[in-house]
Amino acid sequence: MAVPARLPRIDLSVGPVLRSLLLGVGFIVGAVAVLVLLGLVLTQTETAFSWSGYAQQIVSGLSQGAIFASLALALVLIYRTTDVLNFAQGEMATFTTFIAWSLMHHMSYWPAFALTLVIAFIGGAAIERIVIRPVEHRPEIVIVIVTIGLLIALNGLSGWIWNPEVKAFDSPFSNGTTEIAGVVISYQELGVLVVCLATVVLLWAFFRFTTLGLVMRAVANSQDASRLVGVRVGWMLALGWGLAAVLGAVAGMMAAPSQFLDPNLMLVILIYSFAAAVLGGIDSPIGAVAGGLILGVLINILGTYVDFIGGELRLPAALVVLLIVLLIRPQGLFGHKVVRRV
Amino acid sequence: MPLLELNDVRARYGPIRALHGVSLRVDEGEVVALLGANGAGKTTTLRAISSMTRTSGEIVFAGRGIARRSPEFAARRGIAHVPEGRGLFPELTVWENLRMGAVGGRRGGFEQEAKRVIEYFPWIDRRRDQPAATLSGGEQQMLALGRALVSRPRLLMLDEPSLGLAPTVVRELFAIVQRLNEDEGLTVLVVEQNATIALEVSSRAYVLEVGKVAVEGTSDELQRHEGVRKSYLGY
Amino acid sequence: MRRYLSVAVGPALFVVGAVVVALLPRFMGEFRLLEFTFVAIYVIALLGLNILTGYSGQISLGHGALVGVGAYVAALLSLGRPGLELYQLDPPSWIPLGDGMRPVFTIPIAALVTGVIGFLIGIPALRLGGVSLALATLALAVSFPILMKRFSEVTGGGGGLNLNLPETPFGWDISTRHWLYYEAWVTAGILFLAAWLLVRGRIGRAWRAIRDGEVAATSSGVNPALYKTFAFGVSSAYAGAAGALFAIETAYVNPDTFPVSLSILLLASAVIGGLGSLAGALFGALLFEFLPIYSQEPPIFSFHFAEQAPSVVFGVFLIVIMLLLPGGVAGLFRALAGAVRTGRFRRRSDTSELA
Numbered sequence: 001m002a003v004p005a006r007l008p009r010i011d012l013s014v015g016p017v018l019r020s021l022l023l024g025v026g027f028i029v030g031a032v033a034v035l036v037l038l039g040l041v042l043t044q045t046e047t048a049f050s051w052s053g054y055a056q057q058i059v060s061g062l063s064q065g066a067i068f069a070s071l072a073l074a075l076v077l078i079y080r081t082t083d084v085l086n087f088a089q090g091e092m093a094t095f096t097t098f099i100a101w102s103l104m105h106h107m108s109y110w111p112a113f114a115l116t117l118v119i120a121f122i123g124g125a126a127i128e129r130i131v132i133r134p135v136e137h138r139p140e141i142v143i144v145i146v147t148i149g150l151l152i153a154l155n156g157l158s159g160w161i162w163n164p165e166v167k168a169f170d171s172p173f174s175n176g177t178t179e180i181a182g183v184v185i186s187y188q189e190l191g192v193l194v195v196c197l198a199t200v201v202l203l204w205a206f207f208r209f210t211t212l213g214l215v216m217r218a219v220a221n222s223q224d225a226s227r228l229v230g231v232r233v234g235w236m237l238a239l240g241w242g243l244a245a246v247l248g249a250v251a252g253m254m255a256a257p258s259q260f261l262d263p264n265l266m267l268v269i270l271i272y273s274f275a276a277a278v279l280g281g282i283d284s285p286i287g288a289v290a291g292g293l294i295l296g297v298l299i300n301i302l303g304t305y306v307d308f309i310g311g312e313l314r315l316p317a318a319l320v321v322l323l324i325v326l327l328i329r330p331q332g333l334f335g336h337k338v339v340r341r342v
Numbered sequence: 343m344p345l346l347e348l349n350d351v352r353a354r355y356g357p358i359r360a361l362h363g364v365s366l367r368v369d370e371g372e373v374v375a376l377l378g379a380n381g382a383g384k385t386t387t388l389r390a391i392s393s394m395t396r397t398s399g400e401i402v403f404a405g406r407g408i409a410r411r412s413p414e415f416a417a418r419r420g421i422a423h424v425p426e427g428r429g430l431f432p433e434l435t436v437w438e439n440l441r442m443g444a445v446g447g448r449r450g451g452f453e454q455e456a457k458r459v460i461e462y463f464p465w466i467d468r469r470r471d472q473p474a475a476t477l478s479g480g481e482q483q484m485l486a487l488g489r490a491l492v493s494r495p496r497l498l499m500l501d502e503p504s505l506g507l508a509p510t511v512v513r514e515l516f517a518i519v520q521r522l523n524e525d526e527g528l529t530v531l532v533v534e535q536n537a538t539i540a541l542e543v544s545s546r547a548y549v550l551e552v553g554k555v556a557v558e559g560t561s562d563e564l565q566r567h568e569g570v571r572k573s574y575l576g577y
Numbered sequence: 578m579r580r581y582l583s584v585a586v587g588p589a590l591f592v593v594g595a596v597v598v599a600l601l602p603r604f605m606g607e608f609r610l611l612e613f614t615f616v617a618i619y620v621i622a623l624l625g626l627n628i629l630t631g632y633s634g635q636i637s638l639g640h641g642a643l644v645g646v647g648a649y650v651a652a653l654l655s656l657g658r659p660g661l662e663l664y665q666l667d668p669p670s671w672i673p674l675g676d677g678m679r680p681v682f683t684i685p686i687a688a689l690v691t692g693v694i695g696f697l698i699g700i701p702a703l704r705l706g707g708v709s710l711a712l713a714t715l716a717l718a719v720s721f722p723i724l725m726k727r728f729s730e731v732t733g734g735g736g737g738l739n740l741n742l743p744e745t746p747f748g749w750d751i752s753t754r755h756w757l758y759y760e761a762w763v764t765a766g767i768l769f770l771a772a773w774l775l776v777r778g779r780i781g782r783a784w785r786a787i788r789d790g791e792v793a794a795t796s797s798g799v800n801p802a803l804y805k806t807f808a809f810g811v812s813s814a815y816a817g818a819a820g821a822l823f824a825i826e827t828a829y830v831n832p833d834t835f836p837v838s839l840s841i842l843l844l845a846s847a848v849i850g851g852l853g854s855l856a857g858a859l860f861g862a863l864l865f866e867f868l869p870i871y872s873q874e875p876p877i878f879s880f881h882f883a884e885q886a887p888s889v890v891f892g893v894f895l896i897v898i899m900l901l902l903p904g905g906v907a908g909l910f911r912a913l914a915g916a917v918r919t920g921r922f923r924r925r926s927d928t929s930e931l932a
Contacts, residue, residue, distance in 0.1 A: 085708055134900050140707055141636060145848045146899045148841055153892025160889060211445065218431045218442050225429040228392065229489070230417035230446025271719055278712050316723055319716035323701070326713070330704050 027290070035297075042305055055183040057300050063189035065296020066196035070251035071266070071273035072280065072288035073200060074244035079282055080220040081240035084132060084143050088150035090270030092127070093248030094263060095154050096120040097256050098162050100249070101169055109172045113253060117246050124245025125238040132241070133234070158263040169256035192254045199250045200289055203243065207285075216240060268315065272299075275322045281335020290334065295321075343405065345370045345529055346391070346497055351399035351409070353383075353390040360386040360395070362553040368497065373523050373530040375540040375561065377574055378550035384533040385426055387550070388499050392416045392423045404496060417446050422495035426502050428486040432475035436466055439474050439485055443492030452492065459488040462518055480511035487518070491528075498522075500532040504539065512536065516543050537574035541565050549574070586914075590856075591769075598762050602755055610754050611826075612866055617761035618822045619862035623847050624772050624855065625815025630844070631852030632776060633808035634788030636707060639714030641839030642721035643813045647691045647820025648830045649725065651683035652738045655824075680825045684764060687821035688814040695813020699806035718840035725832035738830050761822050768815060772855055775811070784808055849898050851907025860906040868894075 035058060043049050071089060078086045086092075096116055103112035127150070135146050158164075173191030177184050207213035219226045219236040226233050251273075252266060259265055276295045280287025295318055303314045325333070344367040353361040361383050368374045376384045390397045392413045401409040408416050417423070422443075431439050440459065444452040460467045463484050469477075474485060483503055490498055500519070504512040520543050522528040534540035541547055541561045549557040549570060557570060564570045571577055602610055626640045698717070702710055775781055783804045786794035791801050824830050842865065850861025868891060902909055 079708075085711065131896060135903075138899075138903055141630065141848060141852065142899050142903050144636065144711065145845055146896050148845060149892045149895030149899065151892070152895065153889050156888030156890075156892060211441070214434075214438055214441060215445055218434060218438075221431040221433050222429070224413075224425075225431055226442075227413035228417055228423050228425060228429050229442050229493070230414050231442075232414050271715065274712050274715070278709055282708050312723060312727060316716075316720035319720055323713060323716065326709055327701055327704055330706065330709065 031294075038301070046305055052183050055181075056185070057304050058297055059183065059185050059193075060189055061297035061300030062293055063193045063296070064300065065276075065293040066193045067251050067255050067269060067292075068273045068276045068296055069289040069292025070196045070199060070247050070254070071269060072277040072292045073203070073285055074247035074251070075273060075277045076280075076282060076285050076288040077240055077244045077247070079277075080285070081216065082128070082132065082136070082237050084147065085282075086244070087144065087147040087270075088154060089244065089248055090266030090273070091151045091154035091158070092120075092124065092245055093252035094266045095158050096123065096245065096249040097169070097252035097261060097265065098158050100253055101162070101167060101256075101261055104170055109170055113172075116249055116253065120245040120249035121242040123242075124248075125242035127245075128238045128241035129234070133237075155263050155267075164263055167261040169253075169261045171257035188257065196250060196254055199247065203247070204285075212239075271315065272318060275318055279322050279325055279332055281332030283336060284332065284334040287332055287334030291332070344368060345404060346531065347400075347402045348387070348391070349400040349402075351387070351390055351397055351401060353386050353395040353397045355386075355395060360553055361390060361397075363399070364390075364550070364553070364555055366548050366555060366558070368529060368531050370496075370529055371523070371527045372546060373519070373532065373544040375537075375544035375547040376531065376533045376550060377535075377537045377540060377547055377564075377570075378556075379573075380535070382550040383553040384550055385501055386553075388423060388425070388501050388531070388533055391421065391499065414446075417493075420493075420496035421499060422490035422493055422497070423499045424486045424490050424501060424503070426505065428482050430474045430482055430486055430489075433473060435471045435473055436477070436485060437470035440466065440489050440492055443489035446493050455492045455494060459491050462491075462522075463488050479506045480508065480515070483507060483511075483515060484518075487515070491522070496529065498528055498530045500530065502533055502535060504534060504536045512539060516540075519543060537570070538576075541575075587773075594859075595766060598766075602758060607752075607754050610758050614754075614758045614761045614826055616862045616866045617758075617765040618819050618826065619843075619846070619865045620765045620858050621768050621822065622816055622819035622843060623850060623858035623861045623865075624768060625812040625819070626843055626847045627850075627852060627855065627858050628772060628776070628784075628815070629808050629812035630847065631854070631857070632781060632788060633784040633805055635702065635805060635808065636711045636844075637714045637812070638711050638837075638840050638844060639717035639721075640812075640816055640843045641835050641837070641841075642718045643691050643695060643816035644820040644823065644839070644843075645721050645725070645830075645832075645835030646694060646813075647687040647817030648824040648835070649738075649820075650687040650690050650817065651680070651821035651824040652830045654683045654686060655680050656738060680821075681760065683825070684818055684821040688818040691817025691820065692810045692814030695816070696806055696810030698813070699809025702809060703802050703805060715837065715840070718837040722832035722836050725835075739828065757826055761826065764818065764822060768818065769855065769858075772815075776855065780804065780807070845895055849895070849902075849905050851905025851909075854905070854907035854911070856910070857905050857907035864906075 039051060039054050042054065071093065074089050074093075075086060078084055078089070096119065099119055100112055100116040103115055106112075107115075131146065131150060132143070135143055171188055171191070173187045175187070177186045178190070179185070207217055215226070215231055216236055216239060218229075219231060219233055219240075223233050226236070248266075251269070255269060256265060259269075272295060273292065276291035277288045278291075279295060280289070280291030298321060299314045299318050302309050302317050303311060306317075309317045346368040348364055348366050350363045350365055351361055352359065352363055364383065364387055366374075366376075366387075376387060378384050386395060389395050391401055391403075391408070393409065393411045393416060394413055397409050399409065400407065403416070403419060403421060406419065408419060408421075413423070423429075431442060434442070440456055441452060444455065465481070466485065466488060474482065477485060487500075487503075498519075503515055503519075507515070516539050519530060519532070523530055523543075530544075532540055532544065541564055544561045546559065547561050547564050548555050549564070557564065557567060559567070565575070601613060605613070622640065622644055625643075626637065629635055629637050629640075702713065705713055776784075783794070783799045786797065786799055787801045787804055795801055823834075827834075846861035846865040847857065848861075849864055850859070851857025898905075904911070
């Protein structure tokens with residue numbers, strides 16, 4: 001691969017980093033405030049309300065939301081670099097999760113996990129070069145259909161290679177629970193949350209502090225300008241797809257233990273992740289992560305405390321929320337307004 | 343042997359033909375100006391060199407053919423093309439934009455080259471973290487020039503650097519270009535509508551009309567040429 | 578002479594097609610007849626989708642849900658219970674409901690209701706750009722089966738609604754299958770002509786102007802909002818009509834008949850058939866019916882694409898077709914026709930460079 005063969009350079013300028021951290025902290029504080037307020041409301045309206053139960057739901061929601069966030073980030077990554085809405089992102093994740101499943105029959109969890117990420121990376125890059133590259137310049141609808149074709153093909157392929165029976169998937173986290181400040185949290189949920197967020201943070205660090213990350217950000221900003229300074233844009237796009245595939249693989253492997261592994265593992269999660277990405281702003285990585293977490297918590301709370309929604313109408317409820325946000329703020333929470341230049 | 347040579351280059355955008363056989367050359371160490379009215383094909387010529395149009399004909403740079411390749415290819419061989427609109431990365435900071443100049447894998451370490459650039463544009467050092475989109479037009483042009491220099495190019499191509507800039511800024515910019523050429527031997531091909539200043543800084547010039555070279559010669563000759571004076575110099 | 582030819586080709590082909598459709602039943606058994614009835618239904622659905630996505634440039638991943646809406650409306654009407662009893666209202670007396678409406682009348686009403694719903698959807702859709710619109714319509718498609726199951730008092734929930742197979746009217750001496758075949762194709766024919774008139778008229782031109790450049794269209798005096806929502810309405814009306822016919826034909830509607838995969842596959846068929854061309858709807862419908870992506874008949878799509886090798890083939894097929902024939906099958910025919918007409922083959926001009 002024609003990537004500069006030097007070690008990534010570390011570049012630290014304090015200003016913007018500090019600013020991002022402060023914004024992040026502010027956001028978290030704001031979110032906590034909103035949740036506390038909501039809890040206060042619920043103490044009035046719900047008969048069987050307990051703060052520890054509420055907190056539990058929030059943590060569950062965060063854990064699930066972390067999975068949405070990972071896949072949403074993958075979607076945004078691809079959208080920003082190649083302007084493509086990758087409908088096959090979920091199926092790519094499922095496929096790599098199946099590969100992990102096979103690997104785990106021959107080696108222990110974490111080595112299999114790592115190897116799967118490598119395979120996912122190569123696979124994602126390969127798909128970009130082979131399937132997407134030829135249709136890059138075609139109208140949007142053509143590319144949409146191509147990714148849908150990919151979705152259908154991968155879904156069938158998973159079922160064909162590994163047979164469509166539901167399988168159990170190992171989790172590296174123990175089954176037990178722990179108690180923090182009176183709130184019972186399962187290790188599984190905590191583990192998922194930590195792994196997903198760690199992946200996201202690592203990716204952020206990659207983009208922020210390494211030369212390669214800078215080049216990719218430049219390509220997302222302007223492909224033409226990148227070419228003029230000598231960047232091999234094609235390889236950067238493949239790299240973007242590779243990284244997105246890695247994110248998807250993490251999401252899949254984190255979701256599989258509780259959702260069980262079959263070819264349709266990620267179909268519904270993909271829709272939630274799409275919603276999260278658009279909610280956060282389809283061109284904003286932060287938005288994807290925030291959107292995922294918000295959506296996870298929101299549907300958990302709505303599902304638990306609003307009888308009308310219950311367990312069945314969670315997905316439509318999430319989509320209604322999304323639609324309302326989009327109507328008020330079409331660019332999503334963190335996205336940029338599209339200026340129409342005449 | 344000239345550093346850059348174009349032989350009967352024709353270029354088109356889809357079905358629209360923009361160049362109808364342009365031949366020109368740039369020798370090492372020269373500043374050559376490409377003049378002409380709007381739509382004459384000046385920008386297209388630069389874009390053809392950078393393989394951004396459909397071209398036929400020969401384009402030879404440092405002994406190698408570079409036509410019909412890709413912009414990356416031309417950039418990696420040492421052609422720094424500063425396009426119309428400057429080609430900056432608006433959301434990246436000033437410093438990050440500068441860094442991007444070095445990723446084409448050319449010789450010279452970034453830190454060293456960045457120091458050089460700061461000597462010409464000291465303000466860059468003070469405004470490292472500012473997003474490029476918030477710079478003024480003149481600053482953007484200078485940053486674009488600085489970024490081009492970071493890659494230690496063999497040929498610098500400037501497309502209408504004076505566009506949208508105040509006359510004093512334009513003077514400053516061209517003074518720097520002149521210094522770069524005289525002190526460091528940088529070869530420059532500059533496309534300009536502002537023929538006056540372009541002819542002051544260049545040693546030779548070509549005038550394009552409707553996609554072909556209409557007049558060519560040394561800058562002195564062109565400054566005295568009646569047609570050029572009337573059409574492009576305003577007297 | 579040449580100009581006469583190119584003007585006459587369209588109507589001539591239509592007449593030829595009509596004759597073929599009329600005579601086809603003589604040559605096939607009941608099962609084939611059923612398949613071709615479904616082709617007619619899909620033609621109607623795809624005409625609508627073509628109008629929305631091909632002519633006015635708005636991507637919809639929710640067309641299947643609108644077909645479902647039409648199906649449910651038609652089913653409820655023919656069962657005589659349009660759901661108003663939930664609110665203790667009697668249906669207005671001027672609707673010929675009786676014990677259940679004659680199926681044939683349910684078609685235009687279903688189309689109208691779905692059309693209105695579509696128009697209402699089109700209004701907020703204006704605020705959403707390409708990506709968001711695709712997602713919003715996907716949201717509709719995903720939510721539809723869930724909602725149908727949830728409001729089971731009206732919709733019969735998961736069990737669905739069973740209808741009676743319609744009787745042949747006027748005591749004609751043909752089998753029900755035949756009657757349904759002709760009913761579907763006549764409707765398709767009428768709607769095809771309607772679409773043709775729309776598309777070649779002012780409205781169609783406005784749509785194409787908007788699709789190709791909304792800002793430019795606005796400055797030529799076209800009000801994009803009006804035309805775009807109208808496109809949504811018309812497209813949904815077509816979907817509703819298709820849905821009604823579907824309900825009549827299968828005599829059974831249930832939520833799982835209209836999952837998200839239906840919307841996705843409809844869009845894929847529309848694109849492969851050829852967007853921006855009404856004939857594309859015909860090719861797309863043929864593809865949809867005869868390509869083996871489902872394993873039962875009448876076609877029932879599960880949310881899960883068929884988990885067998887055929888879906889791998891179908892997925893790859895989609896990709897390959899997009900690589901080779903972005904204009905779809907209709908585009909291929911047009912190119913061939915153009916080559917024949919001008920006597921030579923011209924390469925598509927490349928638009929990959931920027932001006």
